Every structure is written in structure tokens, then in C-alpha cells.
Amino acid sequence: MPDVGRLFGVERSLTGRFWSLSATDEDALRKFALQTGLPDLVCRLLMLRGVTADSAASYLAPRLKDTFPDPSTFQDMEKAAGLLLDAIAENRRVVVFADYDVDGGTSSALLARYFRHWGREMGLYVPDRLLEGYGPSPEAFRHLKEQGADLVVTVDCGAAATAALEEARRIALPVIVVDHHLMGTALPETTALVNPNRADDTSGYGHLAAAGVVFVLLAAMNKVARERGIAPEGGLPDILQWLDLCALGTLCDMSPLQDANRAFVRQGLKIMARGQNPGLRALADIAGIGTVESVYHATFMLGPRLNAGGRVGDPWLAAKLLATDDRAEAIALAEQLDGLNQERKAVEAMILEQATAQAERQIEQQPGRNVIVASGEGWHPGIIGIVAGRIKDRFHLPTIVIGHGEGLGPVAKGSARSVKGVNIGDAISQAAREGVILTGGGHAMAGGLSVEPERIEAFSDWMATHMGAFAEARAEALRLEVDGVLAPAAATLELCEQIDSLGPFGQGAPQPVFAIRDVRPLSPRIVGQNHVRFIADDGSARLECIYWRAADTEAGQAISAGRNVHLVGRLKENEWNGRRRVQFEVVDAADAASN
Incomplete structure (x- = not known):
């Protein structure tokens, strides 16, 4: 694999990540293609997912029997x-x-x-x-x-x-x-x-x-x-x-x-x-x-x-x-x-706004902080896990969100989400063993806990100290693996079909992620609550793009301002009123002028 942070010269994206281009052995790729008869791109993506030539057919068409x-x-x-x-x-x-x-x-x-x-x-x-x-x-x-x-x-x-x-x-x-x-x-x-x-x-x-x-x-x-x-x-x-x-x-x-x-x-x-x-x-x-x-x-x-x-x-x-x-x-x-889902979204938006503000203050006050702990009165225990996940995705830090008071009982409840390489469940379990919280545990990527409301601040301080040991792992979690580089002109329906042939995508079978170099965002506009829709133009072709939940982020604001950017995202086929077209779902952006 190439050295991290070298794709397009991006050392730090607008979300604080670095991009790493995944590599395959070209000789092995040719042998894979000859043995399977599959297109080169499909072979490359299969190899990057650990699929062998012998197992390719069963991976692409899994059978229950x-x-x-x-x-x-x-x-x-x-x-x-x-x-x-x-x-x-x-x-x-x-x-x-x-x-x-x-x-x-x-x-x-x-x-x-x-x-x-x-x-x-x-x-x-x-x-x-x-x-x-x-x-x-x-x-x-x-x-x-x-x-x-x-x-x-x-x-x-x-x-x-x-x-x-x-x-x-x-x-x-x-x-x-x-x-x-x-x-x-x-x-x-x-x-x-x-x-x-x-x-x-x-x-x-x-x-x-x-x-x-x-x-x-x-x-x-x-x-x-x-x-x-x-x-x-x-x-x-x-x-x-x-x-x-x-x-x-x-x-x-x-x-x-x-x-x-x-x-x-x-x-x-x-x-x-x-x-x-x-x-x-x-x-x-x-x-x-x-x-x-x-x-x-x-x-x-x-x-x-x-x-x-x-x-x-x-x-x-x-x-x-x-x-x-x-x-x-x-x-x-x-x-x-x-x-109830509409009600859930309204409650989530309120808690997310407040928790995000707390996260930003914590990072501003402690730039090297390796965990976010946000808490609020009346924060519904059925929503805090979603909010923890949203904040974790935005700041790429292990996040714990705690609700207390206002009909929730005498004990505060918390939900945690983590990043790759940082076992949040173990950390919470240790806090429980040391008496910092009442109960708690979980697994590597998620956990739950109960704590006395007056002990939330002490727990936050304990987690900040404890998570200092994961600084290196946390840095690795900022790596964004990219499957390949793409030009807007190459984003065709045929390419989408090739990519879709690798599905279904999900946990353990990630959807391919591609990078696009130096495009100008045209006609940016806010859609829905905080999504950014725009056209990426590299001077020779244009590609429709959507950046979910990004309007209030630095990356979304850069796109809305029309600054030239590098993009990382996923190709999707979109159908509307019988018309099929390709759409690029952005997951990260970096300033092109500074790289």
C-alpha cells in the first residue's frame, strides 16, 4: 500500500482525514482476470476485499444451498x-x-x-x-x-x-x-x-x-x-x-x-x-x-x-x-x-445540535482530546445512540452521549460509538470496575453505561485520560481507504452496473470508494435539512453529486462557496421519472488549491 496521505497530496481533508489509495499486485490482477474472465475493475475490487479467483463466482452469486x-x-x-x-x-x-x-x-x-x-x-x-x-x-x-x-x-x-x-x-x-x-x-x-x-x-x-x-x-x-x-x-x-x-x-x-x-x-x-x-x-x-x-x-x-x-x-x-x-x-x-419516526427525527435533531456544540467546545479547549463525552438533561435514551454515531462520524472520535433527569429516573444513561482500533466497550467496562460509573460495557465499536448524574463530569475526565493511550489508533482511524481514482467522464451507467455486481454491500463488504481530482462545484444548493447538491466539473465532463448532512460542515461550506476541491465518494445509479443517471455520493472533500 502506498504511504498514507499521498493521494492528490492530501495530508488533511476538510473533515480532518487523510486519503490512502489501496493497491493491488498487477501480476496477480492479470492472473485473476484471466482465471475469472471478469472486467479488470471488478477483479481489482474483489481482490481488495480479500476475494480469491476460486471464490469469486460464489461471492458474486451466493447460493443458500x-x-x-x-x-x-x-x-x-x-x-x-x-x-x-x-x-x-x-x-x-x-x-x-x-x-x-x-x-x-x-x-x-x-x-x-x-x-x-x-x-x-x-x-x-x-x-x-x-x-x-x-x-x-x-x-x-x-x-x-x-x-x-x-x-x-x-x-x-x-x-x-x-x-x-x-x-x-x-x-x-x-x-x-x-x-x-x-x-x-x-x-x-x-x-x-x-x-x-x-x-x-x-x-x-x-x-x-x-x-x-x-x-x-x-x-x-x-x-x-x-x-x-x-x-x-x-x-x-x-x-x-x-x-x-x-x-x-x-x-x-x-x-x-x-x-x-x-x-x-x-x-x-x-x-x-x-x-x-x-x-x-x-x-x-x-x-x-x-x-x-x-x-x-x-x-x-x-x-x-x-x-x-x-x-x-x-x-x-x-x-x-x-x-x-x-x-x-x-x-x-x-x-x-x-x-413516531418523524418524532424521532425531531428529537434527534435537537439533541444532535446541542451535543455537537459540546463536542466542538471540547475539541477547541483540548485540541488533542481523543474522546467526546456529551450530556444533557432529558436526552432520550432511545436517541442518544444515533446521536453518538453521528458525532463519531463527523469528528472521527470515539463518542459517548449521556441523557439524564426529566423523567429518565435517578440514573443517567449513556450510549457510545467508537472508531476503528479503539475498543470503547473495554474502556467503559474498566470505568465500571474502577467505580467511575455504576455499570457499563459493550464491544469494540459500541457500548452502554449508567452513571450518577453528578459523576458525569468526572467520568468525562476519566475517559479523556484513559483514551490518551489510543492516540496512535485514533490517528489510524482517520485514514480513508480509496479503491481507485475516477474522472467524471468515466462515471457511466455501465460502470455503476459493474460495481453493483459486487453487491450486496454492507458491514464487512464495503461499497467501493473512489476519488475525483480537482473539480469545481457548480450550482451548489442546500436540499432537505442540510444536504448539499452540486455539479462537479473538471473542465471536460460534469457529474451530479450529493453530500449528505454536510451543509453546516467546513467541507460543505467549501463546496457551497464554489472552491475547487478533490472529492471522495461512491457511485450510485439514480432513477427519477424513468430517467437513469449516475450520481456521486460524496463522503469527504479536500481543498484542491492547497494541494
């Missing part, structure tokens, strides 16, 4: 399948206990639809983020027991709910845990625990979202049912018809798009485009999408609306919407979620 996990390799998978089939046969009351995000909602809907095919209806329980927090609680399990539940299945939660599972055992409430989150070596005592990330699981599918684990569980149930010689009237369900839910959960949980996940999403998007799920169809109509056929539609149009209930409203709405077959009910639920 080649990548689908063997259910028997998961600890407790077939045991759980058998217990659920027993419950169906005995007409026992089964309740699914789901997390309040998209992964939890899709997981619960998959189980509900499977049970309905057998003529059984599952109960549903989704905890309230404000009142109950994340995952099962002893109180929730006692409530379900009192309501007549014979069996509870937790999805996308439960693996770490030790106190709740102990209470379930005490009150003789059988619980099957279906989860995917990391857990320790000590396993809680429960009826069955399906989690590819439990210490003794050797399936190798720890990267599955909960929806993926549940989808494999449905396959296991069909397998066990065939072995027992049982089936509902009309035969066993074709679970492939519900692959749209599996794909949606996988995408919205940011699970890496490799092997099975890649096939789930590639095939699931095709099913999603058919509009067979009444809930997704209604939500897409309200969102003005038309046909849901892309990762963008699923992740950035449907996902936020489905999450809105768990963030600022009724946490049950998404799970109900995805499970219903009633068109009228689906429309009503979709309208509620869309309204």
Missing part, C-alpha cells in the same frame, strides 16, 4: 427445535420475548409466522426501553408466568440475563434462549440456549444476526418434524418465503455480509421486492419507496421506521407489523411507526 449452516452444529439447536414442536403438538401457550430493535422484531415475526402455519398463535412480549431496559427481567418472567405462559422463547436477547433466567427456573417457567450476543464462559441454567457465540459452540456462525439464528432454527424444526413424520395440513412451511425478514434483520443489525449472511441478504432482497409481507408493503408505501429492492431501502428507509417504536414510542409495534397478515392492521401500524 452452498452456504446454509448445518443446524446440528449449533449447541442446543435441535433440542430447541424439538421442544418447540412439542409445544405446538400439545397446544401449549408459547410467548416470544423479543428485543425492541429490527433484529428482535424480525426474529419474533419469523417464529410467529412459523407457528401460524401450524395453526398456532404465539404470544408476544417486548420490554419498554425506558421502564425495563434491555432484555428479560425477573419481573417480566413473573408477569408472563402469571398470564399463563407455558414456554418463553427469547430472541435477540437473554443470553446474559442471569437473574431473569434464575427467576424463571425458580417459578418453573421453561425458557429457550435464541441469541447471538457475546457471552462469558459460564452458561446460565435454562431449558435450551441457542447462541453461536456461546463458548462451547463450534458452528462457526457467530457473525449471524439473531434473525439468521432464528431462520436456522426454523430449518431445524422442519428437519426434526420430518424425522418425526409430522406436519400441519398442507405440509411443512416453505421457510424461504420468509427470507425477507431474515435479510432485513441481518442488514439492520449490521451483521457482516459473508457466507450465509451474504446469501440471506442477496436472496432475501428478491423476496422483499415481491411485497409479500403485508407489514413491509404497508411501511414501504408510507415511506414512498415503491418496490423495496435494495440494501439502502431496507437499512435506511424501513429500518429507522421499524426502530422508531422501540426508541420513542410503543416497542411492540415493529414485531406486530412484521407478523401481521391483515392489510388494514398493517397500514394502521405502519402509520404509527412513520409518525
Whole structure:
């Protein structure tokens, strides 16, 4: 790889980043192209993503039959399948206990639809983020027991709910845990625990979202049912018809798009485009999408609306919407979620403005600061994680956003997002061990915490000191990897099609990023709330560009002022009123005159 910061001579972009052009071995590239018969650009992009010539075909066209996990390799998978089939046969009351995000909602809907095919209806329980927090609680399990539940299945939660599972055992409430989150070596005592990330699981599918684990569980149930010689009237369900839910959960949980996940999403998007799920169809109509056929539609149009209930409203709405077959009910639920999403965006904008101002002051007062900690009274715990992510993306620093007071209880709640190379979960866990905060933890890129409001400033100081050890890693996080250099004249629909052939794009399968040298922004204008739309002109060709959420940034202001800039971004095909055209989505800009 070339030395960092040398692409176009850019040592520091207008967002404070440096650009590095990814390199491939030209001899290896020629061999790759000869072996696969693919265009040079596609070969180069595949090589940069670690794809070999032998695996190129399966990467570009992943098939479920080649990548689908063997259910028997998961600890407790077939045991759980058998217990659920027993419950169906005995007409026992089964309740699914789901997390309040998209992964939890899709997981619960998959189980509900499977049970309905057998003529059984599952109960549903989704905890309230404000009142109950994340995952099962002893109180929730006692409530379900009192309501007549014979069996509870937790999805996308439960693996770490030790106190709740102990209470379930005490009150003789059988619980099957279906989860995917990391857990320790000590396993809680429960009826069955399906989690590819439990210490003794050797399936190798720890990267599955909960929806993926549940989808494999449905396959296991069909397998066990065939072995027992049982089936509902009309035969066993074709679970492939519900692959749209599996794909949606996988995408919205940011699970890496490799092997099975890649096939789930590639095939699931095709099913999603058919509009067979009444809930997704209604939500897409309200969102003005038309046909849901892309990762963008699923992740950035449907996902936020489905999450809105768990963030600022009724946490049950998404799970109900995805499970219903009633068109009228689906429309009503979709309208509620869309309204809550509008409310969420308004609350987010208010918190983001205040938190950004705090971040700017911290950086101004401490230019070498390696973490941002912002806090405010009444900042909703369902929104602070989104805001932390926005600020992290803007300043390229690990960010923690904390809300307290005004109906949020006596304890402040915080959410963290980090940059590559800085393990924010470990830092928060250490703060908890040292008594700086009450509780907290997470993983490398995200975390959560609780802290006494009067201790927020002390925690901020502790984090600033602790994060000093990550200065080198933080600097590396400022590197922006560029796949290639592009001229505006080369940005054609044919090129877009070549790039799209590498999809689906997502976590672990990044969309290609290209750099454009020295263009003048023409006709810049603000669209939406703070997006910048303009035409990039290099003197010989022009290219339509959009820079999301950039109007109030230094980069956006440089473009609006018409200064010559270098750009880094992604090529997208855009269709409007039947006209197809290429659009460049800018992710960074640098002054051309100073380089």
C-alpha cells in the first residue's frame, strides 16, 4: 500500500482525514482476470476485499444451498427445535420475548409466522426501553408466568440475563434462549440456549444476526418434524418465503455480509421486492419507496421506521407489523411507526445540535482530546445512540452521549460509538470496575453505561485520560481507504452496473470508494435539512453529486462557496421519472488549491 496521505497530496481533508489509495499486485490482477474472465475493475475490487479467483463466482452469486449452516452444529439447536414442536403438538401457550430493535422484531415475526402455519398463535412480549431496559427481567418472567405462559422463547436477547433466567427456573417457567450476543464462559441454567457465540459452540456462525439464528432454527424444526413424520395440513412451511425478514434483520443489525449472511441478504432482497409481507408493503408505501429492492431501502428507509417504536414510542409495534397478515392492521401500524419516526427525527435533531456544540467546545479547549463525552438533561435514551454515531462520524472520535433527569429516573444513561482500533466497550467496562460509573460495557465499536448524574463530569475526565493511550489508533482511524481514482467522464451507467455486481454491500463488504481530482462545484444548493447538491466539473465532463448532512460542515461550506476541491465518494445509479443517471455520493472533500 502506498504511504498514507499521498493521494492528490492530501495530508488533511476538510473533515480532518487523510486519503490512502489501496493497491493491488498487477501480476496477480492479470492472473485473476484471466482465471475469472471478469472486467479488470471488478477483479481489482474483489481482490481488495480479500476475494480469491476460486471464490469469486460464489461471492458474486451466493447460493443458500452452498452456504446454509448445518443446524446440528449449533449447541442446543435441535433440542430447541424439538421442544418447540412439542409445544405446538400439545397446544401449549408459547410467548416470544423479543428485543425492541429490527433484529428482535424480525426474529419474533419469523417464529410467529412459523407457528401460524401450524395453526398456532404465539404470544408476544417486548420490554419498554425506558421502564425495563434491555432484555428479560425477573419481573417480566413473573408477569408472563402469571398470564399463563407455558414456554418463553427469547430472541435477540437473554443470553446474559442471569437473574431473569434464575427467576424463571425458580417459578418453573421453561425458557429457550435464541441469541447471538457475546457471552462469558459460564452458561446460565435454562431449558435450551441457542447462541453461536456461546463458548462451547463450534458452528462457526457467530457473525449471524439473531434473525439468521432464528431462520436456522426454523430449518431445524422442519428437519426434526420430518424425522418425526409430522406436519400441519398442507405440509411443512416453505421457510424461504420468509427470507425477507431474515435479510432485513441481518442488514439492520449490521451483521457482516459473508457466507450465509451474504446469501440471506442477496436472496432475501428478491423476496422483499415481491411485497409479500403485508407489514413491509404497508411501511414501504408510507415511506414512498415503491418496490423495496435494495440494501439502502431496507437499512435506511424501513429500518429507522421499524426502530422508531422501540426508541420513542410503543416497542411492540415493529414485531406486530412484521407478523401481521391483515392489510388494514398493517397500514394502521405502519402509520404509527412513520409518525413516531418523524418524532424521532425531531428529537434527534435537537439533541444532535446541542451535543455537537459540546463536542466542538471540547475539541477547541483540548485540541488533542481523543474522546467526546456529551450530556444533557432529558436526552432520550432511545436517541442518544444515533446521536453518538453521528458525532463519531463527523469528528472521527470515539463518542459517548449521556441523557439524564426529566423523567429518565435517578440514573443517567449513556450510549457510545467508537472508531476503528479503539475498543470503547473495554474502556467503559474498566470505568465500571474502577467505580467511575455504576455499570457499563459493550464491544469494540459500541457500548452502554449508567452513571450518577453528578459523576458525569468526572467520568468525562476519566475517559479523556484513559483514551490518551489510543492516540496512535485514533490517528489510524482517520485514514480513508480509496479503491481507485475516477474522472467524471468515466462515471457511466455501465460502470455503476459493474460495481453493483459486487453487491450486496454492507458491514464487512464495503461499497467501493473512489476519488475525483480537482473539480469545481457548480450550482451548489442546500436540499432537505442540510444536504448539499452540486455539479462537479473538471473542465471536460460534469457529474451530479450529493453530500449528505454536510451543509453546516467546513467541507460543505467549501463546496457551497464554489472552491475547487478533490472529492471522495461512491457511485450510485439514480432513477427519477424513468430517467437513469449516475450520481456521486460524496463522503469527504479536500481543498484542491492547497494541494
